[in-house]
């Protein structure tokens with residue numbers, strides 16, 4: 001199964017991706033996690049990315065493409081993948097199509113997790129208390145939401161044009177949302 005998960009910050013993408021990874025036994029590739037690791041390890045990439053992430057902006061496309069290309073070149077990806085946090089704009093979506101085409105592992109399904117904006121703000125406030133992410137302050141969250149609306153929301157249209165998009169309602173319990181996603185993926189594979 002080769003999946004792209006789409007959704008606003010706080011839509012539950014990361015949570016659902018981790019569960020889908022266990023269910024399908026395929027790698028969960030989160031660019032947010034990869035970037036936070038680079039920041040923690042103080043690599044050159046991490047040093048470049050930290051200030052950008054703390055402003056709620058997007059790390060430059062060329063930097064992200066190097067990172068994702070490297071990850072998608074690893075052996076475990078041949079079994080499938082769940083992409084979380086990439087692509088985040090149309091240029092990234094097109095670059096990704098090319099990289100995946102080259103390795104013969106094109107996206108099979110894109111799932112957009114839809115959640116009401118008030119819910120999302122509430123969830124992120126809760127996560128901020130629990131995890132202390134430096135980009136979870138109210139001001140930066142607002143900025144990330146704007147970036148999402150302007151740059152990432154159009155990515156759903158890209159996959160819709162390819163006939164690969166399914167929308168899933170992201171409210172309710174984690175388990176309920178997971179079941180909806182699994183149902184949507186099963187339908188996509190069957191139909």
Ligand code: ADP
Nearest residue numbers: 009010031032053056057058059064085086088
């Ligand atoms: P969320 O989905 O909650 O916004 P992520 O963990 O996916 O959080 O991403 C956190 C930050 O990492 C983003 O605000 C952005 O600065 C950076 N980032 C993650 N993925 C990308 C990407 N594909 N392109 C550019 N920047 C990215």
